[in-house]
Amino acid sequence: MIKAILSRIAQTALVVFLLVTICFFIVHALPGNPFEGEKAVSDVVIQKMEESFGLDKSKPVQLLNYWSNLFLTGDMGMSMNFKGTPVSTILGQSFPISFQLGLVAMIFGCGIGMPLGIIAALYKNKFPDYLAMIVAMAGICLPAFVIGPLLQLFVAKPIPFLNIAGWMQPQDILLPALTLGFGVAAYIARLMRGGMLEVLGQDYIRTARAKGVTTSDIIFKHALRPAISPAITYLGPAFAAVMTGSFIVETIFQIPGMGQHFIDAVIAKDIFLILGLVLFYGILMGLANLAVDILLLFLNPRLRA
Amino acid sequence: MTKIRPFSHLLILFCLSALLTGCFNQKNSAEKAAEEGMLIVGNGNEPKALDPHLVSGVVESNVLRALFEGLCIEHPSDDSIALPGAAESWEANDNFTIWTFHLNPMGTWSDGVPVTAQDFVFAYERILHPDFPSEYASMLYFIKNAESFNKGEVKDFSEVGVKALAEFKVEITLKSPTPFLPEITKHFTWLPVPKHKILEFGEQTEPHTAWTYAENLVSNGAFRLKKWRKNHYIEVEKNPHYWDETKLKLNGIRFIPTKNINTEARMFLNGQLHVTYQMPPDLIPTANEDYSGETRQELYIGTRFVRANVKREFTGKREVRQALSLCLDRQSLIDNVLQGGQKVAGSVTPPFGSYKPKFKTEFNPKKAKELLKLAGYDDATSLPEISLLTTDSGMRTAEAMQALWREHLGLRVRIIQREWKSYLEMRKNLEFDLMEGGWVGDYLDPTTFLDLWIESNGNNNTGWGDPAYEALLNEAELIQDQTARYEKLIQAESYVMGALPAIPVYHYTTNYFISPLVKNWHPLLLNNHPYKFIELATE
Numbered sequence: 129m130i131k132a133i134l135s136r137i138a139q140t141a142l143v144v145f146l147l148v149t150i151c152f153f154i155v156h157a158l159p160g161n162p163f164e165g166e167k168a169v170s171d172v173v174i175q176k177m178e179e180s181f182g183l184d185k186s187k188p189v190q191l192l193n194y195w196s197n198l199f200l201t202g203d204m205g206m207s208m209n210f211k212g213t214p215v216s217t218i219l220g221q222s223f224p225i226s227f228q229l230g231l232v233a234m235i236f237g238c239g240i241g242m243p244l245g246i247i248a249a250l251y252k253n254k255f256p257d258y259l260a261m262i263v264a265m266a267g268i269c270l271p272a273f274v275i276g277p278l279l280q281l282f283v284a285k286p287i288p289f290l291n292i293a294g295w296m297q298p299q300d301i302l303l304p305a306l307t308l309g310f311g312v313a314a315y316i317a318r319l320m321r322g323g324m325l326e327v328l329g330q331d332y333i334r335t336a337r338a339k340g341v342t343t344s345d346i347i348f349k350h351a352l353r354p355a356i357s358p359a360i361t362y363l364g365p366a367f368a369a370v371m372t373g374s375f376i377v378e379t380i381f382q383i384p385g386m387g388q389h390f391i392d393a394v395i396a397k398d399i400f401l402i403l404g405l406v407l408f409y410g411i412l413m414g415l416a417n418l419a420v421d422i423l424l425l426f427l428n429p430r431l432r433a
Numbered sequence: 434m435t436k437i438r439p440f441s442h443l444l445i446l447f448c449l450s451a452l453l454t455g456c457f458n459q460k461n462s463a464e465k466a467a468e469e470g471m472l473i474v475g476n477g478n479e480p481k482a483l484d485p486h487l488v489s490g491v492v493e494s495n496v497l498r499a500l501f502e503g504l505c506i507e508h509p510s511d512d513s514i515a516l517p518g519a520a521e522s523w524e525a526n527d528n529f530t531i532w533t534f535h536l537n538p539m540g541t542w543s544d545g546v547p548v549t550a551q552d553f554v555f556a557y558e559r560i561l562h563p564d565f566p567s568e569y570a571s572m573l574y575f576i577k578n579a580e581s582f583n584k585g586e587v588k589d590f591s592e593v594g595v596k597a598l599a600e601f602k603v604e605i606t607l608k609s610p611t612p613f614l615p616e617i618t619k620h621f622t623w624l625p626v627p628k629h630k631i632l633e634f635g636e637q638t639e640p641h642t643a644w645t646y647a648e649n650l651v652s653n654g655a656f657r658l659k660k661w662r663k664n665h666y667i668e669v670e671k672n673p674h675y676w677d678e679t680k681l682k683l684n685g686i687r688f689i690p691t692k693n694i695n696t697e698a699r700m701f702l703n704g705q706l707h708v709t710y711q712m713p714p715d716l717i718p719t720a721n722e723d724y725s726g727e728t729r730q731e732l733y734i735g736t737r738f739v740r741a742n743v744k745r746e747f748t749g750k751r752e753v754r755q756a757l758s759l760c761l762d763r764q765s766l767i768d769n770v771l772q773g774g775q776k777v778a779g780s781v782t783p784p785f786g787s788y789k790p791k792f793k794t795e796f797n798p799k800k801a802k803e804l805l806k807l808a809g810y811d812d813a814t815s816l817p818e819i820s821l822l823t824t825d826s827g828m829r830t831a832e833a834m835q836a837l838w839r840e841h842l843g844l845r846v847r848i849i850q851r852e853w854k855s856y857l858e859m860r861k862n863l864e865f866d867l868m869e870g871g872w873v874g875d876y877l878d879p880t881t882f883l884d885l886w887i888e889s890n891g892n893n894n895t896g897w898g899d900p901a902y903e904a905l906l907n908e909a910e911l912i913q914d915q916t917a918r919y920e921k922l923i924q925a926e927s928y929v930m931g932a933l934p935a936i937p938v939y940h941y942t943t944n945y946f947i948s949p950l951v952k953n954w955h956p957l958l959l960n961n962h963p964y965k966f967i968e969l970a971t972e
Contacts (some may be wrong), residue, residue: 160854164861167489168891169568172584176566180640210663211482212641221663280699291462292703293696294689295665379693382700384665388692397854 129425136421140414147410148403152191155402162208162397181208181400194403204407205400209393215404218389223408225295226373226385232305233370234363237312242359244313245320246347249328249355260317267314276307276380293382304381308374312366316359323355353427360427364420368413372405461704467950467969470684475691475701477710479664483645485624486560489569491873491960492690497621499669499686499964500652504534504553504603504618509966510955512734512877513786515615516963519548519625519653520603528913529610534618536601539676542627543657550597555628555637557595564638572622572875575614577606609910617876619961627651655681655965664690682953682968701727701946707969708951712944714829717773720946727946730774731956735873735941736781736882737830739821741866743934744896747817748866752808754933757867758794759801760841761834763939770833773944778937780930781872782882785958788919792930794937798841805842813843819866822849824856827869830938834869860894868894873941877958879922880906886929897934 163169163177178184182193197203204215241264248260284290284303291300327333328351336346373387386405393401425431466473480493485501488494498507504523505515520534540548557576560567563585574580577594581587594606607614617623627644630651635642643649647661655677656669670685671678689706691697694713701709702724712720712728720728741748741757748754763777776783779793810816823831831848838844846867851859860868872892874881883906884890888898902925909921930937943960952968 158854160852160858162854163566164854164857165489165568166857167569168861168894170891172563173566173568176564177640180566206641209481210479211484211487212643212645213663218663221665277695277699280696285699285703288461291705292699294700294705296462378664380696382689382691382693382696384662388664395852395854 133418133422136418137414140411140418144407144410144414148407149191151406152194152399152403153187155397155399156187158394158397160397162399177208181206183399194400198407204404207393207398207401209396209398209401215400218401219386219404219408222373222384222386222389223371225383226378226387227371229301229305229308229373229377229383229385230367230371232301233308234312234367236305236309237316237366237370238363239313240309241313241316242320242356244317245322245359246324246352248317248321249324250343250347252325257321261321264314264317264321267310267317270310272307272311272374272376273380275310276304276377279303279307280380293380295381295383300381300383304377304383307381308370308377312370315362315366319359319362320355323358324351327351327355357424357427360420360423364416365413368409368416372409372412463704463707463948463950464971466687467707467948468971470682470969472683472686472951472964472967472969473705473707474686474688475697475706475709475711476667476688477690478692479690480667483650483658483661484640485621485626486556486565486567486570487640488621494621494961496667496669496688497624498654498961499656500650500654500658501621501624501626502540502654503620503623503625504536505615506965507619507957507959507961507963509953509963510957512958512961513616515619518619519553520618523615525612525614529612529614530607532605532607532614533598534603534605536603537676538601540653541674541676542630542651542653543672543674544627544630544651545674546627546629546651548625548653549600550603551600552625552628553603554595554597555631556624556626557593558590559626559631559637560622561590561593562638566640567622569622572617572620575607575609575611575617577608579608610913612913612915613876613878616878620875625653627653656683656686659685666690677965681965683964686964698946701948706946707948708954709946712773712946714771714773714944717944720944724946726949729943729945729947729956731943731960732776732783732958733873733941733943733960734783734785734877734958735871736778736783737775737869737871737938737941738778738781738935739834739938740860740868740870740895740935741933742863742868742896744863745866747819750808751932752804753810754936756801756804756808756842757838757844758933758936759797759804760837761794761936761938762796762837763794764796766830766833766837767939770829771939774942775939776942778939780926781885781935781937782879782926783874783940785877787916788879788922790923790926790930792927794930801842816842816844818845818847820849821846821867821869822851822856822859822865823869824853825850831869834938863894863896870894870935871941874959879919879926880909883922883925883929886934893934895934897932899928899932902928902932 163174182190207213207215207218244260248257251257280292284292294300336350373385375387375391378385378387390405476492476495478492480496482488485497502518504518504520506518508514508516519536519540521537523532523534525532536550542548559565560570561573561579561583570583578587578592582593596604598604630644634644647658650658655672655675657672659670660668667688668685671681691710694711697709698713698716700706741754743749767775780790782790784790821831828850835846835848838846859865885892887903905925905928909918912918912921947954950970952970953966954962
C-alpha cells in the first residue's frame with residue numbers, strides 16, 4: 129500500500145509540474161499586457177515593469193527561473209496586479225479563509241446531502257423521495273448567484289445578528305457556507321441515493337431484513353459503508369474545489385477568500401499569481417484524490433487485494 | 434424509522450436565539466461604528482498598492498487621501514479651494530511660474546519624524562526618475578524639466594524645478610504660468626513619501642519594497658494605516674502625530690473593497706456601511722423614491738465619449754463622425770438606459786465654474802444623413818459595417834447607440850466586447866472603428882480634458898492630431914489672466930469638437946448611498962472628500 133501511495137504522490141508531482149508549465153505558456157499567450165492601465169502607460173514604464181518582474185527574458189529562461197526560485201527559495205514571485213505583494217502572502221492570507229468556509233460548506237453539504245439521499249432511497253418513488261430529489265435538483269440547478277442574494281434578503285435581513293455580507297464576526301460564515309454547501313449537498317444526495325438503492329437491492333440486505341434486523345441497523349451497520357463509495361469519490365475533488373473558494377460566493381458575500389483571485393488574476397493577467405494559484409490548486413487536488421483513494425481502501429476491503 | 438425530532442429542536446433553538454439577540458441588540462453595525470467614530474466606506478475594489486507613486490486609480494486615491502497629505506488639501510465643500518496641508522502657506526511670483534511653499538514645522542510622519550522639504554524633493558525625484566516605473570508621473574510635468582528628466586533626456590535632477598530652500602521651504606519652478614498649481618498639489622501624485630522609511634527598505638528607485646506593508650507604512654496625513662487585509666478591509670486610525678489632530682472628528686475609517694455593487698447596496702441598506710462607492714444602475718430609480726434621504730446623485734467631472742479611429746477610411750471622415758454624433762439621442766439614452774441623472778454632453782470638457790464651452794452637440798438625424806451624402810454615402814447600402822469596441826460595463830450604452838445608428842442612418846455596427854486588458858491593448862493599437870470610453874478629470878481645469886487630444890498624448894487613442902489645435906493650447910498656456918485663458922481654451926475646445934475625434938455622449942454623475950449619520954460630506958465635482966472634516970452623528 130505504501131508503494132501505491134508513493135507512486136500516486138510521484139504521479140501527482142508530475143501532473144502539477146506539467147499543469148503549471150502548460151499554464152505558464154497559456155498565460156503568456158493571453159491577449160493584453162499586465163502593466164497596461166486605464167491611463168496610458170508609456171512603453172518605457174512597461175519595459176521597466178517587465179524588467180523588474182523578469183519578463184524581459186525569453187520564455188524558457190523565465191520558466192526555469194520560476195521553478196528554480198520555487199524550489200530553492202520557496203519564492204512564488206510577486207503579484208503584478210497587487211504591486212509588490214508576494215504571491216505567497218496573497219495565498220497565505222486568503223487560503224485559511226477559504227479553507228474555513230469550505231470546511232463548513234462541506235459539513236453543510238454532507239449534513240444535508242447524505243440524510244436526503246438516504247431518505248430518498250428508503251422511500252423510493254414515494255413523497256419523501258420526490259421531495260428530496262426536488263431539493264437536490266434545485267441545488268444543482270440554482271446557481272450561487274441566485275441562492276446567495278435570496279439568503280441575504282430572506283434570511284440575513286430579518287435576523288438581526290446575521291450580516292448581509294462581510295467577514296467580521298463568526299456567524300458571517302453561515303450563509304456563504306450554506307450557499308456553497310447547497311450545490312455539494314445536491315450532488316451528494318443524488319449519489320447517496322443511487323449508492324444506497326444499489327446496496328439495498330443486494331441479497332445480504334434481504335437476508336438481514338429476513339433475520340429481523342432493524343431498519344436503522346441495516347442502514348448504519350450494513351448499507352452505509354458500501355453505499356457511500358460514489359459520494360466519497362466525488363467528495364475528494366469537491367473538497368479541493370470548495371476549499372479553494374468560489375468567485376461568486378466570495379463576491380456576493382464580501383469574503384476575502386481565494387476564489388476571486390482565480391478570476392481577477394486572469395483578467396488582470398497577473399502571471400505569477402495565476403501560476404501560484406494553479407500550483408496550489410493542483411497540489412490540493414492531487415492530495416484530495418490521494419486521500420480519497422486511501423479512504424476507499426479502508427472502506428472497501430476488496431480494493432486492498 | 435429514526436425520528437428527526439432533534440433537528441426541529443435545534444431549529445427552534447436557533448430561531449429563539451435569533452429573536453433574543455434581536456431584542457437585546459437593536460443597533461446595526463453602522464450605528465455602532467458611528468458611536469466609535471469609525472467611518473465604514475464601500476471602496477469598490479482592492480487597491481493595487483498604497484505607494485502613491487505606483488498607482489493611478491480612484492480606489493487607491495481614496496485610501497491615500499486619508500493616509501497622506503500633500504502641500505495643499507481639499508476643501509470639504511468646494512473643489513476650487515486649496516486648503517493648507519503639509520504647507521501652511523504659499524506664494525507665487527507675478528507670472529505664476531515660481532511657487533514657494535512654506536511647510537508646517539509641526540508636520541510629522543506617523544512615526545514622529547518631521548516632514549521636511551527634503552521629503553518632497555525626494556518624492557518628486559522618485560516619481561519622475563526614469564528608472565522608476567511610475568504610471569502617472571505625467572501629473573508632475575507642470576514642473577520645469579520634469580518631463581525631460583522623466584524621459585531620461587535630462588540626467589541631473591538639480592535641473593528640475595524642485596528645490597528645498599530650507600528645512601521647511603520648497604520652491605517649485607514651473608515650465609509655464611500655472612495659477613492653479615495649489616489645486617494640482619492636492620493630487621495623490623504630488624504627495625510626499627517618507628524618505629527615511631523608503632531608504633530603510635530599499636533604494637529610492639526600487640519599486641516594490643516592503644515600505645507600504647501595514648507594519649511598515651508611515652504617513653503624514655490625518656490617519657495612519659492600522660490593518661490591511663487583502664480583499665477584506667483596510668483600516669486606518671487617527672494619527673496621533675498629525676499636526677491638526679485635535680480637530681479630527683473621526684477615530685478611524687474602514688475601507689471595504691465592495692466589488693459586487695448589489696452586495697454593496699444590500700450591505701448599506703442593512704446598516705453595514707456608511708457610504709457606498711456606487712449604486713447599481715437598476716436600483717437608481719427606486720432608490721431615489723424609496724431612500725431619498727440616503728441617496729445622492731451628484732455631478733462628477735468626467736465624460737463618456739466614443740473615440741473614432743481617424744486612421745480608418747470611414748471614421749476618418751469628419752462628416753461621418755459628425756453624422757454619428759447627430760444621431761445620438763443623448764437625453765433619451767440617459768432617461769431610458771442609464772437612468773442615473775447624467776447630463777447630456779455638449780462637449781468633451783464638462784462645464785464647471787466659469788468654464789462654459791460654446792460647442793454644443795445636437796440630435797438631428799436629418800442633418801446627419803445630409804452629412805453622410807456629403808461624405809459620399811448616398812444610402813444605407815453604401816455604408817460599411819463598422820466595429821464598436823467596449824467592455825462589459827459599457828454594453829448597455831453600446832447597444833443603445835448601435836440601435837440609434839441603425840435606426841437613423843441604417844448603419845450596421847458590430848459590438849466587440851472585450852475583457853479589460855484586451856480592451857486596453859486594442860485601444861492602444863487602434864484596433865477599432867469606434868470605441869466606447871471615458872475620461873475623469875484629475876483637477877479642476879479644462880486642460881485635464883483638452884490635453885487628451887494632443888497627438889503625442891498616450892490617452893489620445895484616436896490617431897487624431899492637429900498642430901493648429903496644439904498651437905491654441907500652447908497659446909493658452911502662456912496667458913496669466915484666467916478669463917482670457919479660458920476663452921482661448923474654449924476656442925481650442927470648439928476646434929477639437931469641430932473635428933470630433935471623440936463624440937461626447939454624457940457627463941458623469943456619481944450615484945451612491947450615504948447614511949444620514951455622516952456629516953460634512955458635500956457634493957464635490959472631483960469626488961475627493963477630505964476625511965479630516967467628516968463627522969459621524971451618533972443619533
